[in-house]
Amino acid sequence: MSQDNIQDNNIQDSNVDASVEITPEMQAFYQRADAIIGIANSQLGSDAHSGQVGASLLYAAARYSASVASIGFVKGDDFAKEKDDIVEFYVKQYRQMLSDNLTDYAQNFDKYVQLNQDDKVAK
Structure with missing residues (x-):
């Protein structure tokens, strides 16, 4: 899928009512996500x-989330004590x-499959 198609899909057809x-x-949230999808x-x-x-991409998200979750902790032991709650939050x-x-x-589905086909043809 091209970057333009990704942005159109995620912003216009997102799960936002x-x-x-x-x-x-x-x-800005959707644009950041679209940029990451473009890299992927x-x-x-x-x-x-x-x-x-x-x-x-999943590994990168997990790695980045672990880093973000660590912000504000002073000691690794304190951070480790919160591991289950952190995992529960991110999994949810x-x-x-x-x-x-x-x-x-x-x-x-039909629209997205067509966009994928159009992108394959364009390559």
């Missing part, structure tokens, strides 16, 4: 298929985001 105003903060898509090729890139967030995106993809 059409009656909800997209704030500048939400717009740029990794696709003969050396890496979507499953491999997806696994790297990921589960909701994944569920919302799977629903969106299912509802827009």
Whole structure:
């Protein structure tokens, strides 16, 4: 999928109710996500298929989340004591985001599949 298509899909067809105003903060959120998706898509090729890139992306998200979660802690022992709560928080967030995106993809399946086909033809 091209970067433009990704941005169009995620911003216009996101799981945000059409009656909800997209704030500048939400717009920035989707633009950051789109940029990361663009980087992931740029990794696709003969050396890496979507499953491999997806696994790297999940690892990167976990690694970055661990770093973010550590902010504010002074000692590693204190941080370690919060591990279960931190994991629960991130798993809950990921589960909701994944569920919302799977629903969106299912509802827009024909459109998204066509965008993927158009992108393959353009390459």
